[in-house]
Amino acid sequence: QVQLVESGGGLVQAGGSLRLSCAASELPFSTYAMGWFRRAPGKEREFVACASWSGDNTYYTDSVKGRFTISRDNAKNTVYLQMNSLKPEDTAVYYCAAAYMGNPRAEGEYDYWGQGTQVTVSS
DSSP states (O other): OOEEEEEOOEEEETTOOEEEEEEEESSOGGGSEEEEEEEOTTSOOEEEEEEOTTSSOEEEOGGGTTTEEEEEETTTTEEEEEEOSOOGGGOEEEEEEEESSSOOOSGGGOOEEOOOEEEEEEO
């Protein structure tokens, strides 16, 4: 059974940094694109970033460009989200997801999801 387990969330002050990790098991990891999404309180889940199977191609939502970096280590079956210059509006539950094809930005294109990790940014 495929499992995606996020970690690294927590409480941080505005301007601070966090690094999220997502470890995959029972998944041919290097053949899947990996993405990060988030759901803020009272809002729908939204795309944050994704990386192709090799990690060579990455995409970001405009609000995090220049502050967040997605990367992956296929040898460790892990994808990361380095978040710098955090803002209170980044507060959300962050989810990682795996997609077999392409480099998708739509939720419906992802096949597997983690349970999420809470990120809270205080002002």
